[in-house]
Amino acid sequence: MNGVDDVIFKSRLQSMLELQDGINSKIRPDWRNANNAWFRAIWTECAELVDHIGWKWWKHQSPDILQVHLELVDIFHFGLSELLQQHGTPNAATTQLLSAYVVYGKRSGAxxxxxxxxxxxxxxxxxxxxxTRRFDLAGFCELASAVGLEEQTLYEMYVGKNVLNAFRQDHGYKAGTYIKTWDGREDNVWLVEFAAGLDKNPTTFAVELYGQLSKKYAEVMRDR
Structure with a gap:
């Protein structure tokens, strides 16, 4: 790492860890004491990942790379949660994540x-x-590289998914009152559209994306 790339990368990692801490705390304030089986969530996501790559020899299959990337983003949520639980704070966990950049730097795009x-x-x-019942950070980086999920794309997809999850929680998802379809389109479709039009600055991206979702949802609720 060097220069501005180092600064941007570290800022992205810090942002993702803070967002993960936030969504975990939203679901359960004392989540660090809940003894959640992050490893179990991770390996079950791996089964879905293999399905999207395509393993059935008795039929024609083509890899669905977008879905493969989305599954890796889901896995990363659980991996970040484990790192936060181990290290206590986003600042402390960032140091370990930074070491993974060596893997990305050597393999990214291959x-x-x-x-x-x-x-x-x-x-x-x-x-x-x-x-090991642990998240394999180096293995995750190798996997991401193997399917063409570069660091910037991982960051953008992660922030989008995290912000949408937080938005749903804040607007009645758990209680069953949340409206998922807005003007004939699901919220995740709106998410992609809003994200495409925003600057991906780690200090503003998540906040601005949440704001765009809030504005549209307020319109939907007002017109009901």
């Missing part, structure tokens, strides 16, 4: 075109998680 090779990487990652 990609692996063969589905069998990608599945082998997923299975190695899942095996580590199941055996």
């Amino acid at each position: 990609g692996v075109d063969d589905s069998t090779a990608r599945i082998t990487l997923v299975e190695a990652f899942a095996t580590f998680v199941l055996t």
Whole structure:
């Protein structure tokens, strides 16, 4: 890492950790004492990841790379949660995440075109998680690189998913009162549209994206 790239990368990591701490606290204020099985959430996501890569030899399948990326983003939520639980604060956890940049720097963009090779990487990652009951940070970075999920895209997709999850929680999702379809389009479709028009500055992106969702949802509720 060097220069502005180092600063931007660290800022993104810090932002994601703070957002993860926020959504976990929203769901349960004392989440660090809940003994959540992050590893179990991670390996079950791996099964969905393999499905989107395509493993069924008896039928034609093409990898759905967007869904593969989304599954990795879901896994990253749980991985960040474990790191926060281990290190206590986003600042402390950022240091460990920064070390993973070495992996990204060497492998980012290399990609692996063969589905069998990608599945082998997923299975190695899942095996580590199941055996150690820990998030495999280096393995995650290798997986992300193998399917072309670069750091900036991971950051943007992560922030989008996290902000939408927080927005839903704040507007009655758990109570069953949240309206998911706005003017004939699901909220996640609006999310993608709003995110595309915003600057991805780590200090403002999440707040501005939440604001766009709030503005549209207020219109939907007013017109009901």
